[in-house]
Amino acid sequence: MAGGERRGFGRLIADEARFLHSLIVRPRTTGAVSPSGPALTKRMAGHVSPDEDLPVIELGPGTGVVTKALIERGVKPSRIIAIEYSPEFCAMIRDRFPGVTVIEGDAYDLDRTLGGRVDRISSVISSLPLVARPLEDRIRLVEAGLARMAPGKPFIQFSYLRKGPIETAPPTFTMEVSPWVWMNIPPARVWLYRQARA
Ligand SMILES: C[S@@+](CC[C@H](N)C(=O)[O-])C[C@H]1O[C@@H](n2cnc3c(N)ncnc32)[C@H](O)[C@@H]1O
Secondary structure (H helix, E strand, O other): OOHHHHHHHHHHHHHHHHHHHHHHHOHHHHOOOOOOOHHHHHHHHOOOOOOOOOOEEEEOOOOOHHHHHHHHHOOOHHHEEEEEOOHHHHHHHHHHOOOOEEEEOOOOOHHHHHOOOOOOOOEEEEOOOHHHOOHHHHHHHHHHHHOOOOOOOOEEEEEOOOOOOOOOOOOOEEEEEOOOEOOOOOOEEEEEEEEOOO
C-alpha cells in the first residue's frame, strides 16, 4: 500500500471514529452511524449547478464528505457556505476546505444563522437528520431555503426512510425522489424539494 493510500485509509478510519464519537455525544443531531458514502454524496452534488456564481448552502457537513463531492463536481469552494452545529466538525471543514465559509450555528434558524450574509442562493444541500425535529420545523426549513432560490432550483436532502422526512408536501413546494442508492450504508435516497408553481 502506497504512503498516500495509507494516509487516506487512516483518515477514513479517524473520520469514522470522530463520527461515532459525535453520535454517542449528540445522537439526535448526528443522526447517522457513519459519514455518507461516495455514491450518495455524488448523487446529491449532481443536482448542484457548477456553472453559476450564487452561493450553495450546505447544511450539516460533518466531516466534509458532501463538501468534497461538491468541489469534485466543480463547485468553487468560495461559493459554499457550510452551516454546522458541532465546533469540532466546523474546525475540520475549515482545515480541509480552505475557501469554504463555515458558520457554526443552527441550520434550522437559517435567517439568523446566515445573518444577512446572503440574499439569493443557488441551492441548499442538506445532510441534517431532519426527522429528529418536528414536522413543522422541517417544512419551515425547506421553505426558508426555497424562498432564497430561483424557481426550479432544488433543496437537496438525503434520507434513509422509505417515505422520506416529509411524507406529504405542503402546497408551497413539490417533492421528487431518486432511486435507492444501494451502495450506501444504510441505503438512502435523495429528495428534491422545489417551489410549487404559483
Ligand atoms: C447525518 S450527519 C451528516 C454528515 C455528512 N454531511 C454526511 O453526509 O456524512 C448530520 C450533521 O448535521 C449536523 N447538524 C445536526 N443538526 C444541526 C443543526 N441544527 N444545525 C447545524 N448542523 C446540524 C451534525 O452535527 C452532523 O454533522
